[in-house]
Amino acid sequence: MSKKTNDVILEAKGITKRFPGVLANDQVDLKLHKSEILALLGENGAGKSTLMNMLYGLYHPDEGEIWIKGEKATMTNPKDAIDCGIGMVHQHFQLVPVMTVAENVMLGSEVTKGGGRLNIREAERQVLALSQKYGLEVDPTAVVEDLPVGTQQRVEIIKALYRKAEILILDEPTAVLTPQEATELFRIMKELTAQGVSIIFITHKLKEVLAVADSVAVLRGGKMVGTADPQKSTETSLAELMVGRKVILQVEKDEADPTDVVLRVEDLHVRDDRNQITVEGVDLEVRAGEIVGIAGVQGNGQRELVEALTGLRPIESGRVVIDGHVCTHATPREITELGVAHIPEDREKHGLVMAYSIADNMVLNRYYQAPFANGPIMNQDAVDEQGAELVTAFDVRTPSIHTSARSLSG
Incomplete structure (x- = not known):
C-alpha cells in the first residue's frame, strides 16, 4: 500500500448538487489524506462523477464547502482547481490525436523562448523527466493517435503532473484498459503516492478496490453511506455497502444449448482507418443461444471486425452471412432490419446523440x-x-424521458 499519512489534504463538507429532477449529491462529506489512494465506490448514477467534477471546478456545489490543505477553496472553473493542485483524468481523454505527447501536455501551459516562440524541446525534456520520475514510460515525441489507450492515459496523468498536481482524480480509469494495462496503472498509482501524490479513483469494480486502495468511501443514491478499510473488507461486504442489501456475486449460469448458426463469417479481410489490413482471414460462427467472446488487446482489429459485421466499414474480401442472408456489402439499415444491434465502444461519439432526449435516442435505429x-x-x-x-423495463435512472442523453451517468 502507499504511504498514507494523517494529514488531510482535501476535505469536502456537506456538498449538495441538484439538477432538474435529480438530487445528485446530498450533504456529502469526504476526506482525502496525503499520499493516500482513496477509492470512491458506487453504482452507476450514485453521484461519484458529479462529486469529482465539483472538486475539479466543472460543476459548482449548491451547498457545502471544499477545503484544500486546511484552507477553504472556491472552484469556479478547472483553472481554479489546477491552481489548488488538483488534476483530473476523465473517462474520455482530453487529448488532440494529431499532436505529439509533449504538445498535448503543454497545451494551455506553453513553454516559450525568445520572441514568444514555443520551446517544444524544453517541453519534451520536462515530459521525459516526469515520465522517468514516475515510471510512466512515455515518448514525448510520439503522436497521440499512434499510442495504445493505456499509454494515452499515462499522457493524461503526465498532463496533470506537469501542472503541479498534488491531488489526482481518476474517473473510472480502468474502463478502457486491458487487465495487463490495469495492473500497470495500479503500479503507477502506487509509485505516485510513494512520491507524495494523493489519488481519488472512481470505480465500481470491487477487485480493483481491494487490490490498490488504502481506504474506501461509498456513495449510494447521492449520499455518503459509509467508509471502509480494504484490508478488512471483502467483495461481498463492499457490494452490500454499495447497494444496501445482501448480494450474491456468483451467478449460476445454465448450460448453453445453442441451435442454428445465425452468423457466419468466412475468410474476412477488413482495412483500418489507415488503409492497412487489420482483420485478416477471420472465420467465425455464432449460433442462436450462445455468447461468443472475442478477446485481444485493444487495437488488434476488434473494432474493425464489429464495424464490418454491422455495415459501418467496407469489407475488402470474404463473406458475411446473417440468418441466411448474404450481408457482405449490406448497409447498416439492412443489417439492423435483420435483427442485429450494435453497442459501440465509444457511446458518446458513435452510440448516442448526446443533445437528443432519452426517448428520441431510443428510436434512432427505427425512427422511420x-x-x-x-x-x-x-x-x-x-x-x-x-x-x-x-x-x-431497463431501470434507466432519469427524471424524465425528455432529459438529454448527456445528463445520464456512464
Whole structure:
C-alpha cells in the first residue's frame, strides 16, 4: 500500500448538487489524506462523477464547502482547481490525436523562448523527466493517435503532473484498459503516492478496490453511506455497502444449448482507418443461444471486425452471412432490419446523440418505421410511449424521458 499519512489534504463538507429532477449529491462529506489512494465506490448514477467534477471546478456545489490543505477553496472553473493542485483524468481523454505527447501536455501551459516562440524541446525534456520520475514510460515525441489507450492515459496523468498536481482524480480509469494495462496503472498509482501524490479513483469494480486502495468511501443514491478499510473488507461486504442489501456475486449460469448458426463469417479481410489490413482471414460462427467472446488487446482489429459485421466499414474480401442472408456489402439499415444491434465502444461519439432526449435516442435505429413515423412526420407520442416503456423495463435512472442523453451517468 502507499504511504498514507494523517494529514488531510482535501476535505469536502456537506456538498449538495441538484439538477432538474435529480438530487445528485446530498450533504456529502469526504476526506482525502496525503499520499493516500482513496477509492470512491458506487453504482452507476450514485453521484461519484458529479462529486469529482465539483472538486475539479466543472460543476459548482449548491451547498457545502471544499477545503484544500486546511484552507477553504472556491472552484469556479478547472483553472481554479489546477491552481489548488488538483488534476483530473476523465473517462474520455482530453487529448488532440494529431499532436505529439509533449504538445498535448503543454497545451494551455506553453513553454516559450525568445520572441514568444514555443520551446517544444524544453517541453519534451520536462515530459521525459516526469515520465522517468514516475515510471510512466512515455515518448514525448510520439503522436497521440499512434499510442495504445493505456499509454494515452499515462499522457493524461503526465498532463496533470506537469501542472503541479498534488491531488489526482481518476474517473473510472480502468474502463478502457486491458487487465495487463490495469495492473500497470495500479503500479503507477502506487509509485505516485510513494512520491507524495494523493489519488481519488472512481470505480465500481470491487477487485480493483481491494487490490490498490488504502481506504474506501461509498456513495449510494447521492449520499455518503459509509467508509471502509480494504484490508478488512471483502467483495461481498463492499457490494452490500454499495447497494444496501445482501448480494450474491456468483451467478449460476445454465448450460448453453445453442441451435442454428445465425452468423457466419468466412475468410474476412477488413482495412483500418489507415488503409492497412487489420482483420485478416477471420472465420467465425455464432449460433442462436450462445455468447461468443472475442478477446485481444485493444487495437488488434476488434473494432474493425464489429464495424464490418454491422455495415459501418467496407469489407475488402470474404463473406458475411446473417440468418441466411448474404450481408457482405449490406448497409447498416439492412443489417439492423435483420435483427442485429450494435453497442459501440465509444457511446458518446458513435452510440448516442448526446443533445437528443432519452426517448428520441431510443428510436434512432427505427425512427422511420411505424408507429414512430407516418411518412415524413414523426409521431412524438409513439416515441415518448416507447421511451417510457424502455426506461421502466431497463431501470434507466432519469427524471424524465425528455432529459438529454448527456445528463445520464456512464
